[in-house]
Amino acid sequence: MSEHIVKSYEQELAGLDDKISQMGGLAEQLVGEAFDSLASHNPARARATVASDATIDLLHRELEEQVILMIARRQPLANDLRQVISVLKVAGELERVGDLAKNVAKRAQAISGETHPKGLLTGLQHMTDLASRQLKDVLDAYAARNPERAMQVWRQDENLDAVYNSVFRELLTYMMEDPRNIGLCTHLLFVAKNLERIGDHTTNIAETVTYMTRGSLPEGERPKGDLTSSTLMSGPIR
Amino acid sequence: MDMRPDPLIMMTTPAQAPTTTPTKVAANNVNVYYGAKHALKDVSVDIPEKSVTAFIGPSGCGKSTFLRCINRMNDTVASCRVEGLIQIDGKDIYDPALDPVQLRARVGMVFQKPNPFPKSIYDNVAYGPRIHGLSRSKAELDQIVESSLRKASLWEEVKDRLNDSGTGLSGGQQQRLCIARTIAINPEIILMDEPCSALDPIATARIEELMEELRHNFTIIIVTHSMQQAARVSQRTAFFHLGILVETGSTSDIFTNPTDKRTQDYITGRFG
Numbered sequence: 239m240s241e242h243i244v245k246s247y248e249q250e251l252a253g254l255d256d257k258i259s260q261m262g263g264l265a266e267q268l269v270g271e272a273f274d275s276l277a278s279h280n281p282a283r284a285r286a287t288v289a290s291d292a293t294i295d296l297l298h299r300e301l302e303e304q305v306i307l308m309i310a311r312r313q314p315l316a317n318d319l320r321q322v323i324s325v326l327k328v329a330g331e332l333e334r335v336g337d338l339a340k341n342v343a344k345r346a347q348a349i350s351g352e353t354h355p356k357g358l359l360t361g362l363q364h365m366t367d368l369a370s371r372q373l374k375d376v377l378d379a380y381a382a383r384n385p386e387r388a389m390q391v392w393r394q395d396e397n398l399d400a401v402y403n404s405v406f407r408e409l410l411t412y413m414m415e416d417p418r419n420i421g422l423c424t425h426l427l428f429v430a431k432n433l434e435r436i437g438d439h440t441t442n443i444a445e446t447v448t449y450m451t452r453g454s455l456p457e458g459e460r461p462k463g464d465l466t467s468s469t470l471m472s473g474p475i476r
Numbered sequence: 477m478d479m480r481p482d483p484l485i486m487m488t489t490p491a492q493a494p495t496t497t498p499t500k501v502a503a504n505n506v507n508v509y510y511g512a513k514h515a516l517k518d519v520s521v522d523i524p525e526k527s528v529t530a531f532i533g534p535s536g537c538g539k540s541t542f543l544r545c546i547n548r549m550n551d552t553v554a555s556c557r558v559e560g561l562i563q564i565d566g567k568d569i570y571d572p573a574l575d576p577v578q579l580r581a582r583v584g585m586v587f588q589k590p591n592p593f594p595k596s597i598y599d600n601v602a603y604g605p606r607i608h609g610l611s612r613s614k615a616e617l618d619q620i621v622e623s624s625l626r627k628a629s630l631w632e633e634v635k636d637r638l639n640d641s642g643t644g645l646s647g648g649q650q651q652r653l654c655i656a657r658t659i660a661i662n663p664e665i666i667l668m669d670e671p672c673s674a675l676d677p678i679a680t681a682r683i684e685e686l687m688e689e690l691r692h693n694f695t696i697i698i699v700t701h702s703m704q705q706a707a708r709v710s711q712r713t714a715f716f717h718l719g720i721l722v723e724t725g726s727t728s729d730i731f732t733n734p735t736d737k738r739t740q741d742y743i744t745g746r747f748g
Contacts, residue, residue, distance in 0.1 A: 240746045247745065313704055315731050315743045453733030 399463030648679020
């Protein structure tokens with residue numbers, strides 16, 4: 239790609255990407271830390287995680303302001319226009335990822351005194367790993383302007399959905415076994431749902447990368463595997 | 477006369493709208509030479525009727541040259557030679573039997589600098605209809621002058637001083653006077669060669685608003701150096717570079733997702 243005649247424009251566009259990668263790095267970190275604070279029953283760590291979401295929010299606001307200014311001052315067109323709009327959208331998605339991770343950390347504080355059923359954390363750990371890897375991959379695809387890689391992430395969200403389904407069923411089972419589990423399990427259910435939502439935001443970023451690089455959104459329906467909205471368990475567990 | 481487009485026509489649903497707009501101007505392998513200089517190379521393009529087509533490209537790319545082929549203004553340049561076929565409504569406009577004066581009555585032109593005649597506002601607009609014998613009476617001529625000034629959104633500003641000199645108007649008003657003068661002879665096509673480059677943003681907005689209204693009745697082709705203007709006013713955009721027509725497409729595609737790298741580099745400011 240040849241450079242803009244106006245060098246400051248070139249620098250501004252590069253500056254947007256730098257901020258996205260900074261935001262993305264923070265969001266990734268937050269997802270991991272939120273789960274670790276949950277698994278390690280560490281309320282202090284959870285509090286620190288909640289607090290660090292503020293940095294992501296700040297970066298989001300800064301990016302929004304920069305994009306608005308650039309639209310006003312530069313009137314970007316073609317690939318520049320697509321980049322500027324994509325930055326705005328990706329920043330919004332990352333801000334949501336930060337919020338969801340923060341929510342996991344808040345729940346980690348709430349349930350830090352409880353003993354977790356052992357097998358449950360394995361599923362949540364798996365979801366966290368998958369969500370973090372997906373997020374990292376999509377941010378790499380963004381930085382490398384690689385739509386194929388983004389589409390791979392887009393298709394792989396199904397794996398995260400599959401683990402979510404099994405965690406969902408498992409949690410329901412625990413709740414049915416002993417009503418005293420309901421408080422803890424409800425928190426864990428929201429944790430799982432948050433991780434599943436992080437996956438969805440990641441696929442939105444993947445779609446935006448496709449738009450930014452190709453000028454069109456991916457064709458067809460994204461493979462979706464979250465069946466929990468239509469799942470109902472009743473009666474005693476056999 | 478109210479020239480606002482019929483809302484019923486404007487609100488045609490996509491299902492009712494014709495899938496392809498009829499072609500008004502068709503160019504096939506047009507080559508233009510100024511002496512030994514090959515200014516335009518193998519340009520082929522179809523320009524749809526009743527819409528605005530924008531020609532963009534760096535200075536010297538051939539866009540104005542091509543515009544001037546469409547009303548044979550290049551005939552007046554001694555060293556200029558035009559080859560290839562240009563048709564309006566399927567008729568060759570370089571046919572030796574065709575009178576260029578009659579052609580220019582069908583293809584009006586508005587220039588970069590407003591160039592009203594040093595005559596009254598009334599006479600500026602009445603000039604064309606008079607020489608082409610378009611009116612039989614003074615009353616009819618008055619009618620043409622009024623409706624042309626109305627279509628050019630100038631009537632309200634000048635109706636009380638029609639006998640004042642056209643050159644005494646502001647730049648934006650002068651340009652609208654020139655547009656009124658152009659549409660007074662009821663052309664089918666209006667060529668605009670950077671019509672707003674000498675105007676302030678408000679006068680520019682008036683001209684753009686006018687183009688939006690006129691395009692329902694006329695085929696408009698505009699050469700502009702302002703990408704934003706091309707994006708705002710046109711439905712189709714053609715990008716010229718070094719005498720070649722690089723890319724033609726719907727304006728929304730050209731400005732969000734152009735096919736050719738040269739188009740992208742030009743509209744994003746990567747080369748001059």
